[in-house]
Amino acid sequence: MNLRERLKQWVRFPFGGKPRMMTCEELVGLLADYLDGSLDHETARELERHLDGCASCLNFIKTYKTTTAWVKEITYEEIPDEFKDRLANFLKTKIRQEKSGGT
Amino acid sequence: MPADWSGLPEQKLVELLRGGEEAAFEALLKRYQGKIYRLALSVTKRHEDAEEVLQDVFLNVYRKIASFDGRSAFGTWLYRICVNTALMMLRGRDPAHESIDAYLPQFAGGQHARMIADWSEGADEVILRKERAQIVRQAIETLPPEYRVVLVLRDLEGLSNGEVAEVLGTSVPTVKARLHRARLALRGRLEESMMELRSRQ
Numbered sequence: 620m621n622l623r624e625r626l627k628q629w630v631r632f633p634f635g636g637k638p639r640m641m642t643c644e645e646l647v648g649l650l651a652d653y654l655d656g657s658l659d660h661e662t663a664r665e666l667e668r669h670l671d672g673c674a675s676c677l678n679f680i681k682t683y684k685t686t687t688a689w690v691k692e693i694t695y696e697e698i699p700d701e702f703k704d705r706l707a708n709f710l711k712t713k714i715r716q717e718k719s720g721g722t
Numbered sequence: 723m724p725a726d727w728s729g730l731p732e733q734k735l736v737e738l739l740r741g742g743e744e745a746a747f748e749a750l751l752k753r754y755q756g757k758i759y760r761l762a763l764s765v766t767k768r769h770e771d772a773e774e775v776l777q778d779v780f781l782n783v784y785r786k787i788a789s790f791d792g793r794s795a796f797g798t799w800l801y802r803i804c805v806n807t808a809l810m811m812l813r814g815r816d817p818a819h820e821s822i823d824a825y826l827p828q829f830a831g832g833q834h835a836r837m838i839a840d841w842s843e844g845a846d847e848v849i850l851r852k853e854r855a856q857i858v859r860q861a862i863e864t865l866p867p868e869y870r871v872v873l874v875l876r877d878l879e880g881l882s883n884g885e886v887a888e889v890l891g892t893s894v895p896t897v898k899a900r901l902h903r904a905r906l907a908l909r910g911r912l913e914e915s916m917m918e919l920r921s922r923q
Binding site for chain 1: 744748751755756759763764773781785827829832833834837840843845851854858862873878901902905906912913
């Protein structure tokens with residue numbers, strides 16, 4: 620390798636080993652965009668490279684997705700019937716009052 | 723007897739209501755009261771409050787229908803009135819929430835501060851689905867209202883980021899950021915609950 624190539628190599632990989640990897644913190648920050656597919660291709664590839672070697676981040680993604688899936692499963696209770704009746708009566712009375720110029 | 727207009731398209735009903743047809747109001751009320759109730763309940767957490775919110779919301783719809791310009795969908799407009807009314811009710815009343823920061827992931831030098839385990843694997847053997855739903859619901863309730871609203875509109879009501887932004891009068895990036903933080907905080911809470919359940923077994 621000539622000097623020029625060695626210099627280029629050093630700029631890309633300043634401390635010998637590998638190119639700078641995305642950190643766990645960066646990955647978590649990009650997670651929402653990654654999962655909804657709005658991350659650019661290159662960054663997504665980088666994120667996947669990180670995932671290949673990081674069990675914690677892999678487990679983080681799994682549990683993040685599970686969280687959303689569990690949220691979507693919840694059902695809130697239906698509006699009670701007596702509640703509907705009270706609401707309809709309240710509105711009828713109010714509207715009638717307003718129409719007749721009362722308060 | 724007023725005509726049964728329950729089958730008419732929403733836009734037509736709104737037009738009729740603007741023209742002063744009360745039966746159109748009734749049809750819109752029937753169509754939306756269930757959704758608005760769920761939304762009000764998920765924000766306020768109390769039935770009495772949700773009932774009060776619903777009364778205010780629909781009375782306001784009746785009073786303000788003339789100012790509804792049709793630029794957004796009627797449903798979006800209705801959600802916006804509901805969210806504003808519910809948040810206003812909570813203002814100054816909701817007990818101080820603990821900061822969600824404690825449940826956000828912790829890092830040291832860019833790395834996870836501790837090993838993350840997959841507590842979701844085999845969850846059905848650790849906890850019944852019904853109990854799980856209860857834990858999730860409680861975790862959602864501990865979120866500060868502005869996070870809870872985004873999560874409910876997005877994940878439970880199924881609105882898009884754009885629709886949520888319109889309801890809240892904010893931008894799509896703000897909605898996305900808030901939703902992400904809400905999910906991170908929820909994940910942290912569920913992690914705590916699930917790890918505790920697992921350690922007991």
